[in-house]
Amino acid sequence: MDLSKTQSIDILKSCESFIKRTKSGKIKVKAQSSNGTVVNIVLLVLAALTVYGFLTFDYKDINISHAIKETIYNIKTIFLEPRASHFPITEALYQVVITMALAFLTTIIGAIIALVLGLFAAKNLSNERVSNVIKGFVAFIRAVPTVLWVLIFAVSAGLGSVAAVIGLTFHSVGYLIKAYSESFEEIDYGVIEALKASGANWWQIVFQAVLPSCATYLLAWTFMRFEINFTNAVAMGAAAGAGGIGFELFMAGNFYFDLREVGMITYLILAFALILENISTRIKIKYLR
Amino acid sequence: MNIDIFKKRRRQATIVAAILIALTLFSMFITEYDFAKSFTSIPKAIIWMFRNFYPDAKSMTRLPSILLKLNETVFLSIASTTTAGILALFFSLFGSKTTKVNNILSTLSRLTASAFRNIPDAVWAMIMLFSFGQNALTGYFALFFVTFGVLTRAFIETIDEVSYEAVEALQATGASYLEIVFQAVIPSGIPQMISWILFMIETNIRSSTLIGILTGTGIGYTFNMYYKGLNYNAASLVVIAIVLMVFLIEFVSNYVRRVVL
Numbered sequence: 311m312d313l314s315k316t317q318s319i320d321i322l323k324s325c326e327s328f329i330k331r332t333k334s335g336k337i338k339v340k341a342q343s344s345n346g347t348v349v350n351i352v353l354l355v356l357a358a359l360t361v362y363g364f365l366t367f368d369y370k371d372i373n374i375s376h377a378i379k380e381t382i383y384n385i386k387t388i389f390l391e392p393r394a395s396h397f398p399i400t401e402a403l404y405q406v407v408i409t410m411a412l413a414f415l416t417t418i419i420g421a422i423i424a425l426v427l428g429l430f431a432a433k434n435l436s437n438e439r440v441s442n443v444i445k446g447f448v449a450f451i452r453a454v455p456t457v458l459w460v461l462i463f464a465v466s467a468g469l470g471s472v473a474a475v476i477g478l479t480f481h482s483v484g485y486l487i488k489a490y491s492e493s494f495e496e497i498d499y500g501v502i503e504a505l506k507a508s509g510a511n512w513w514q515i516v517f518q519a520v521l522p523s524c525a526t527y528l529l530a531w532t533f534m535r536f537e538i539n540f541t542n543a544v545a546m547g548a549a550a551g552a553g554g555i556g557f558e559l560f561m562a563g564n565f566y567f568d569l570r571e572v573g574m575i576t577y578l579i580l581a582f583a584l585i586l587e588n589i590s591t592r593i594k595i596k597y598l599r
Numbered sequence: 600m601n602i603d604i605f606k607k608r609r610r611q612a613t614i615v616a617a618i619l620i621a622l623t624l625f626s627m628f629i630t631e632y633d634f635a636k637s638f639t640s641i642p643k644a645i646i647w648m649f650r651n652f653y654p655d656a657k658s659m660t661r662l663p664s665i666l667l668k669l670n671e672t673v674f675l676s677i678a679s680t681t682t683a684g685i686l687a688l689f690f691s692l693f694g695s696k697t698t699k700v701n702n703i704l705s706t707l708s709r710l711t712a713s714a715f716r717n718i719p720d721a722v723w724a725m726i727m728l729f730s731f732g733q734n735a736l737t738g739y740f741a742l743f744f745v746t747f748g749v750l751t752r753a754f755i756e757t758i759d760e761v762s763y764e765a766v767e768a769l770q771a772t773g774a775s776y777l778e779i780v781f782q783a784v785i786p787s788g789i790p791q792m793i794s795w796i797l798f799m800i801e802t803n804i805r806s807s808t809l810i811g812i813l814t815g816t817g818i819g820y821t822f823n824m825y826y827k828g829l830n831y832n833a834a835s836l837v838v839i840a841i842v843l844m845v846f847l848i849e850f851v852s853n854y855v856r857r858v859v860l
Binding site: 348368380415453457462548549563 | 619622623625626627629630631632633636637640641643644647648652671674675677678681682713714716717718719720721722725726727728729730731732733734735736739789790793796805806808809812813819822826831838841842845846849855858859
């Protein structure tokens, strides 16, 4: 192509208006977007809050180097010399099964309640107002820490498995309603419309279209919650006297000060948690992607 | 033919339901869970909450000290999350398929993260309690360890998801490892990572309540003190303060997520 000199200068000039330059005349290579600015601000604020936090924590005159040395020694004892001294290993296994059972009960009760409420919380299956009421309620339930729900129910039900299961179920219901209703909302609206046009009623739509097409998602979310509930059940055993391996851990740590027993219990919990995580990851890879 | 499929499906559903029911009954048996009692205790608890579980004028005088403790807890969860995030970034760079240095380091960092993640925070709290006692640092480390494990896994997934093509392009131009990390991996992954960090801050505020009850620190200890002292009005004020704080942080992080992602 033959371009006269004036033409090519014209083209260069028109390009120039798209090129951004710094004050010294260099061409900018980084795109400046509001997105990047917000990222920088967030990082700066987090860093500032962290530094401020470290400066203001109530350390109670702790000797840090001494405490760290002691921690390393303790962790060595806990993880390298685990041993049960107050109960045989079969008893410890039985306690883990109790914790598992607590988690299972919580998950199954939570899943049943969440399934019903999740249908009403999904915007495409219910109306806007009902959905918003349920979602607001769920947000509140999730904001209160699980242990506080358990302790609140413990006042009327007494400390034990009933309060633990109800308290843990509250949180599970909150989590699962959110997960379930989002899966329901992802359904192709055409399917529901087609069924409506053929004269299907609400229940038929739910059982013939919605539940079958979401079943794998529901399974994956429910198992993920089971995994979380196991961790929570351990914690509730320790903090709210719900029994199980968490309670044994609390006794070993806070009453007997038996590091080796804490180590043994930690390994047991870790083993079961790893098994659950493994299953959960497999389900997720198989069904969620 | 069709009928057989339906029959088979129905039989499968029945078997699954039977197994679930059997497991439920077994669980109820060994945990001594009483269904009837749980049904009667829910309305009882609700009535009790309306009668006793609200802040009154006297408990409002304790508001400043509650807010002070809540403040400490919030800073604790922010500090533990950000510091854990920095460490998790290194581990995830070594652990990720796209940016790993070698297979041994990759497996090692994944295993470390998995162990830290799968030991519950309650257990970490008990372990740290031995040497740090009733100190803010006990809660800090308990939160730090679990957050580190969770964030490493999340960051590895983020890096693998986001930056494969960018890394390949930079490799083709002959960029060094550090250049690739700082010019491609971190810039393209940072919005997702921030989203995860904000999520963990939210989670950690709730977890630190539990850790506080176990180790006698922060807002959890404040709640436990009022709760055990039967001062339910003040305890309810603690719950309300926590809920409002969680909502506030959720609001801010949702805003940031909308802009960043």
